Amino acid sequence: MFRSVPANANFPQLELEILEFWKEHKIYEQSLERRAGRDKFVFYEGPPTANGMPHPGHCLTRAIKDLFPRYRTMRGYYCERKGGWDTHGLPVEVEVCKELGIHSKEEIEQYGVEPFIQKCQQSVWRYMQEWERLTERLGFWIHLDEAYVTYHQSYVESVWWSLKNLFDRDLLYQGHKIVWWWAQGGTALSAGEVGQGYREVADPSVYVKFPLLDEAGEKTGTSLLVWTTTPWTLPSNQFAAVHPELTYATVVDVESGEKLILAEDLVETVGQKAKRELTIESTCKGSALLGKRYVPPFDYYYKAEGDRRGKLNGGGEQHVAWRIVAADFVTIDSGSGVVHQAPAFGEVDYDVLVAEQSRFSDGEGPELINAVGPDGKFTSEAPDYEGRWVKEADKDITRELRERGILFHLDQYLHEYPFCWRAEEDPLIQYPRRSWFIRTTLFKDRMLENNSKINWLPEHIKDGRFGNFLEANVDWALSRERYWGTPLPIWVCDKTGKMEAIDQYDELLAKPGVTGTEVWAEAKKQRPDLPDDLRVHKPYIDAITYNSPFESGGRMTRVPEVIDCWYDSGAMPFAQWGYPHQGRKEFESQFPADFISEAIDQTRGWFYSQLAISTLLFGDEVEAEEGAYREFPHPFRNCIVLGLMLGEDGQKMSKSKRNYREPNEIFDKFGADALRWYFFANQPPWTSIRYSEPAIKDSIPEFLLRLWNVYSFFVIYANIDGFDPVGQAVPDGKSADVRHSLTYDDFANSKGHRPAAQRGELDRWVLSELNRTIAAVVERMDAYDNYGACQKINDFVDGLSNWYVRRSRDRFWASDKTSPEKLDAYWTLYECLLSTSKLVAPFVPFLSETLWQNLAGVFGDSALQSVHLCDYPASDTSAIDATLSERMRLLREIASLGRSARMNAKLKVRQPLAKVEVILADSAHQAWLEEHDDLLRDELNVKKIEYTKDAETYIEYQVQPNFKRVGPRVGKLMPAVKKALTSADGGELLKQLTANGKVVLQIGGETIEFDDEDLQVRLQAKAGWAAAQGPTTVVVLSIELTDELLREGHARDINRQIQDRRKQLDCAFTDRIEVGIVTDSEELRRAIEENAEYIKGETLADSIVFEALAGVEPLECEVAGHKVLIYIRVIR
C-alpha cells in the first residue's frame, strides 16, 4: 500500500519534513559518495558577504547554483560544492563604523586599529545564521561547514603567494591613482559613496588665455582660450587638450584686437557670453595644433621646467609639458573646446599624463605636478596661496588672472558635483594617491583570448559588456588605504627603498633579526579566544620587521596598504584550497570550474577578478610551478549571468521601500519549490525579473499542484485496487542489497507488467511523450537552458494530467481489478510518475522527494532511499513514436474544436449528440483516427464520428501559397500569387492538385507551377452549421436531438445530482448506495428507467426506486424543468 495522500497539500510543511529526512540520512553526502571517482563537474561558489541580510535576489542566485550541480550529480558526475564567504573590505568597515558611531580614518585610528579589526572580524558573521538558514531552506546543497573564508590565514597566504608571483615578475608596481578625496577626513571615497553625494552647485566658469609660443619660444600674439570650472587647479597645469578631429578657429576680438583660438562651433556662444565680437580669421583641424607650446597662467613649475626637453622613445626630443595634446574626451558641449589639463586632479587628465610619459624614455618624461597637499590646501610649491583651502582660493586666483589680463571671461556654471556623504558641506576633490597597480593591461590580449573561450549565457556578455570592459582595460588599482583586508605582503628596506614580497607567515617569522611578533602574542594573551587568523592582519602584521637583505643595518617594514577585496574573491579558485602551500591535489582536480553563476553586477567584480588573476598566473608560459600554463578557458568554462531582481515596483530592491518580502515569509507561505519553479520556469535566467508574490504563488496551481493531483489520483486508486508494483520487481540476479533507481527494466518481470508495445494507444502515447520529454530536458539542461527544460517538463505534466489521466479514468474505475488494460493503466501511470519525480528532482527537490518516497517506498530497501540518489532518467528512443504523437495532437485538436462548436451552439457536453462530422484538409491520419474514435466519442459525448468526403456541403477551401517555399522562387510576384490563389475556387485548385499532382497558373505573364508542398489549404466552415474550424480541420455538429438523446441527457443530469449528493454526504469512493427518486414527470421517469444501469454503474447504486426512502433527507433539485427529489442512503 502507498501512504495515503492528503487532499490539500501543504507544501511548506512537507518541505520541512523532507529537510529533516535529508539531514537525518545525510542524503547530500550520500549523493556525493555514490559518484566518488566519477568524472568531475566543477562548481565554484562565488562568495557572498554575510554581513547583510539575504533577500529574494540571493535566493535566485542560490537556486541556480543548486540546480546544475544537482542535475549533473544525477547524471553521474562527481560535483563537490564547497561554500565560501567574502569577509574583507570597506562595506565591513562601514558597518562597524556605524555601530561605533564614527566616520573618518582619523577616528578609527583614535579608536584603535586593533579593536577595530577585531570588531570587523566579528561583524562578518553577523547574519551568518540567516544565510545558512536560507541556504538550507531553499534546498541549496553545499558544504557550508567546510567553506573557505577570505580572512583565514591559509586563504590570505594563498593570496600572498599569487601577489608575490606577480611582484617577482614585475607585474606589481606603484603609481598614482586619482581618487575622489575627502580632504577634511583624509580619506578616499568609494564609487558608491561618491554617487550618494552628488548635488547641484554653481561653480566659477573661467575662460583663460594661454599665450602660444613659436618654435623659438617667443610669444606669437595668439592665445589659446582655455576653459575650466576649477580655477584652483590652474597652478598645477601641465597640458592643454584639443580634439584632433574638431575644427578650431583663430578669431580676432574686435574690441581688443587680441587673437584667440577656440573650437569653431563655440565661437558664437563664447562671444555672446563674454559680450565680445569675435571674427573668425582662419580655421584648422585640432590635429594641426598638436605640439604647440604655451605659457601657463602660473609659473611655479614653469619657471624651472618650462624649457626642459626629454628624449622620446622613438628618438628625438620634445618639451615635457605645457604644450597642446590630443584627447578624445574633448567636446563642444560646453566651454571653449580647449581643455586645461591638471593631471593631479582629474582621472582623464591623469591618463593623458600617463600616455605622455609613455612616449618618453625612462625618467625623461613629465612628472606629476601637484601644488596641493592631502589636506586640500596649497603647499609651499604655490607660495602665494600656501595654506589656503583650494575651493576658497578660487576667487583670489580668478582675481589675480583678471589683474594680469589673462582672464577672458568669468561666469557661473551650474552642475552636479559630489560632496562627502557624511559631512555635507565638504566638497570632494579628485586627488592623486600613491597606489599599487597590477599590470593587467599587458595581458589584455590574453584575457580577451581567454574570454573568447568561455561559454557565456547570455551570449552577448562575451563581446558585449564583458568584452568591452576587457577592451578598455586599465591597470588594476590594487591597494586600499584601509584596515580590514588582506595586507599587501611587501616589505620595504628603510635604507635603500628596495622591496621584497613574502608569501607565508612562517617564512616571515624565519627572517633574520625578526621583531614585533610580541604584539600578536600579547593580544592573544589578553584575549585567548582571538582567532589565530587575525595574526596575518593589521595591525599585528605591520609590527613585524626584519633585517634588510639589501643593505646591512637596514630594516624591512611592511607597506601600510591592504588590497582590494575583489582580488580576494578572484583568487578563490586556488585560495579556497590554500594553494600552493597546501591543497595542491584539490586545486589540480578542481580547476577550472565547469560552471559558475552570479548576477550581472559581477561583470566587473568576480567575473573579471577571477579571469584576470587566472590569466596572469596561469595563462602565460611563465617560468613557474609545474604546468602553470593552461589551455583557455579558465578559471571557468560556463557562466550564467543572471539578471537583477527588482522590487515589486520595478525599482531596485530596497529595505527602506519595503518593495519585497523576506525570503522566510515566502518559504512559509508558498514553499521553496514554488519559489524555485518560479525562477526556473518563467523566464530565461538572464532577464531581470520583478519580484512578484502572485507569480511565485502561481507556480503552485500551475505546476506543483497539477503534478500533485496526478500523484494523488494514482495513489487513491492504486490503494483502492490494491495495485502492488513490488512482486518480483527486483530482477533475479541482482543482489538484494543493491538499491535501484527503479527504471523500466526493474519492472520487466513484475506481475501484470506488459511491455509498452503491448499496451494500448494512449499508454504508448504517454510513454512516447515521456521519453521525448526526457530527451529534450537532457538536451536543454546540458546546454544550461533551465527555462527550455522547464517548458518541456511543464508540457508533459500538462499532457499527463489533462489528457492521459482524464482519458484513462474509465480504466482506473473498471471493476475488474485484474484486466490487462487496467493494469496497463496503473503501470503506465506509475512509470510516468517515477520518471517525472526524477526528472523534476533538480528543479523542485522537495516535491520530487515526497513523490519518490511514497511511490518507491513500497520497495523498501530495494529502492534508493532518495530521488536525489537516483540516476537521471535516460530517454528510451525506442519508445518514441513521432507518428503517434502527431496523430494524438490531431485527435486533441478535433476534440478541442468539437467543444468549441458545442460552445457556440450552446449544447452542453452532458447532452449526447447523434454525430459529428470531421473534415480534414489532409487525410493522411484519417484511418488511424477512425480506428480510435472511441476516445473522441467519449470526450465529445457523441454517438458517431464521421469523416466526411463530400466536404463542400459544410466548408470552403482556401488555398494559400507556402510563403517560405514559393517566396524565394517567384520574388516580386508574391503578392500577385497570393491574390490569384486566395481568390480562386479552392475546391477547384484542390481537384487539379489531386488529379495532376500540380497546379499551373498564369500570373503576371508567367506560368507558375505549384506542387503539393507549395500550397497550404485552410478550411472555412460555411455559415449555418454548428461548426468550428482549425487551420486544417473543421468539426461540424449534428444538432438535431431525438427524444431518446434528450432522455439520455436527462439521465446524465440525474447522475450528476446523485454524485453531488454523494459528495455532500462525504461518501468514501467505494461506498455503495441506495437511491430513491420522486418526480411528477413521466418523461424523467422514463429517462431514468432507460438508463438505470448507466446511473447505477456510475454512482455505485445498488438500487433505484421511484419513491422516498424512509428516514432520508431528500435533495431537491430541478432537471429539465421538472422538480425532482433525490433520496440517497449509504449502505454500511
Added chain:
RNA sequence: GGGCGUGUAGCUCAGUUGGUUAGAGCGCGUCGCUGAUAACGACGAGGUCCCAGAUUCGACUUCUGGCACGCCCA
C-alpha cells in the same frame, strides 16, 4: 556623456535561422465537468509587437535614427 540590455494582451512574461491567424499564465467574461473535488477543464474578449525610416516579394524578427526604462561606468 559612454557601454550594455530591455520595450510584445490589463498584469507577469515567451516568441526558435525573416514566411502572412504573434503565444502562455494570471486577471476578466461565458460555460462545462463532478469517483483528482476547498480541485479541474473548455471556450471567448483583449495586441498600432515603443516610434520613424531603410533593406526585402514579405519585418515582432535584420539595419539606421529616435524615445522610454534598467544596469554598469564616467
